[in-house]
Amino acid sequence: MKILITGGGGFIGSRLAHALQARHPDARIRLLDVGFPPGLPAAFECMTGDVASPEVIARALGGDTDTVFHLAAVVSGGAEADFDLGYRVNLDGTRLLLEACRRLKSPPRLVYSSSIAVFGGTLPEVLDDSTTPTPQISYGAQKVIGEYLVADYARKGFLDGRSLRLPTIVVRPGKPNLAATSFASGMFREPLNGVICECPVSDATGIWILSPRQAVEAFVHAYELPSSAWGPSRVVNLPGITVSVKEGVSALHRIGGDALASRVVFKPDARIQAIIKTLPVRFKTPRALAMGFAADPSIDAIIQDYIVTEHIKV
Numbered sequence: 001m002k003i004l005i006t007g008g009g010g011f012i013g014s015r016l017a018h019a020l021q022a023r024h025p026d027a028r029i030r031l032l033d034v035g036f037p038p039g040l041p042a043a044f045e046c047m048t049g050d051v052a053s054p055e056v057i058a059r060a061l062g063g064d065t066d067t068v069f070h071l072a073a074v075v076s077g078g079a080e081a082d083f084d085l086g087y088r089v090n091l092d093g094t095r096l097l098l099e100a101c102r103r104l105k106s107p108p109r110l111v112y113s114s115s116i117a118v119f120g121g122t123l124p125e126v127l128d129d130s131t132t133p134t135p136q137i138s139y140g141a142q143k144v145i146g147e148y149l150v151a152d153y154a155r156k157g158f159l160d161g162r163s164l165r166l167p168t169i170v171v172r173p174g175k176p177n178l179a180a181t182s183f184a185s186g187m188f189r190e191p192l193n194g195v196i197c198e199c200p201v202s203d204a205t206g207i208w209i210l211s212p213r214q215a216v217e218a219f220v221h222a223y224e225l226p227s228s229a230w231g232p233s234r235v236v237n238l239p240g241i242t243v244s245v246k247e248g249v250s251a252l253h254r255i256g257g258d259a260l261a262s263r264v265v266f267k268p269d270a271r272i273q274a275i276i277k278t279l280p281v282r283f284k285t286p287r288a289l290a291m292g293f294a295a296d297p298s299i300d301a302i303i304q305d306y307i308v309t310e311h312i313k314v
Helices: 011-023 054-061 076-081 083-102 138-155 180-192 212-224 245-261 270-276 286-290 299-309
Strands: 002-006 028-033 045-048 067-070 109-115 160-166 197-199 206-210 235-237 241-244 264-266
Touching: 002 011, 002 054, 011 028, 011 212, 028 054, 045 054, 054 083, 067 083, 067 212, 076 083, 076 138, 076 180, 076 270, 083 109, 083 138, 109 138, 109 212, 138 160, 138 235, 160 212, 180 197, 180 206, 180 245, 180 270, 180 299, 206 212, 235 286, 241 245, 245 264, 245 299
Parallel strands: 002 028, 002 067, 028 045, 067 109, 109 160, 160 235, 197 264
Antiparallel strands: 206 241
């Protein structure tokens, strides 16, 4: 078994690599990214390169890869700020990867990381599996095109594709990234690290979220499901929970009192607000639940998991 994870140097990609290694200890796992954090096991083959380069993709896949997790992407705020870069990586890179998979001796199984950013515009109060994607930002447009490509390549038998529409992942450790939803992790991460978080949206703002632990489990589960479980639809909206900024601050208060909750201050950012208001907040996900995907029980459970995982003293 040979696995390629694009974006394997990222937060979710590296955690996914560890989870796959634990489940499949004999697998060869290759990670492709523009850079890697220190401390990755020597068992992982770390390859530095551009996912939008045909030569890099060909070398990363080799001739015997049978499993691909495609996580590499320019995130929402970055793709909106740099139109050309977003399309080169998120669209051209995806098409190049699919074409390279098509040339392998045997069709690989491919799990594609999509996003709820595929939805936008005038939306119902609660979205479900029948809601049509109408993206209002470049990142969302790039992701939904990727979904259609994965589905079409799967229909033709070039690969066994399946796409996951991820909620906002909370809590991400480390530094803020270019995602417009970066504040959703920052409002917990920074206060827990003793730092002020400047929240760019109002406390009434809602977000549809999933923990890193459940996100990694979703990727592994998506891979392990038989092709018959997907049927003709090769994309699924992952379960999550809806949390408002106000509810998030209240959760911080329950965990650490005023000292913790008071570290969230509000500093409106019109650019971030314009992106966030296009994103959906509530979903019904009966198909994903029937397929065995799961959401987190509560925002408190997500925060406590982050505290334990990151060894934080409150």
